[in-house]
Amino acid sequence: MSIRQSISPQQRNALMDVLRLRLTSLEQHSGTRLEDLTQAQHAYQTLQQDLHDAPQRSGEEEVEAAVADINSHEFSAVTQALLRIHDADYGLCLDCHSSIAFERLQLEPQALRCTSCQTLYERSH
Numbered sequence: 001m002s003i004r005q006s007i008s009p010q011q012r013n014a015l016m017d018v019l020r021l022r023l024t025s026l027e028q029h030s031g032t033r034l035e036d037l038t039q040a041q042h043a044y045q046t047l048q049q050d051l052h053d054a055p056q057r058s059g060e061e062e063v064e065a066a067v068a069d070i071n072s073h074e075f076s077a078v079t080q081a082l083l084r085i086h087d088a089d090y091g092l093c094l095d096c097h098s099s100i101a102f103e104r105l106q107l108e109p110q111a112l113r114c115t116s117c118q119t120l121y122e123r124s125h
């Protein structure tokens with residue numbers, strides 16, 4: 001088995017618990033239900049496509065309504081993390097591809113970058 005894994009299955013399970021807890025607390029605040037996750041994911045993907053090919057698409061209002069259901073950037077980020085957590089490259093930095101420290105992921109399971117790359121990213125954006 002040579003698949004590069006940045007975290008162990010146990011760590012992955014621990015992070016999934018963190019993410020689920022966060023979703024639960026977010027949905028308590030926003031009224032968003034876990035059942036909306038699939039819809040939210042679909043809306044997110046549609047939105048991404050919209051950003052890529054600029055022409056207005058029909059159904060845009062539907063997307064906006066669904067995105068409004070997502071209700072917060074954090075909810076979206078946590079949702080994405082739950083979907084990504086099973087990917088082999090989850091826990092690897094988007095920029096330098098080294099492993100993100102598990103301690104960082106525990107605090108921020110939705111983190112896309114290691115601490116140093118995140119700092120650089122925030123400075124340049």
Ligand SMILES: [Zn+2]
Nearest residue numbers: 093096114117
């Ligand atoms: Zn990095």
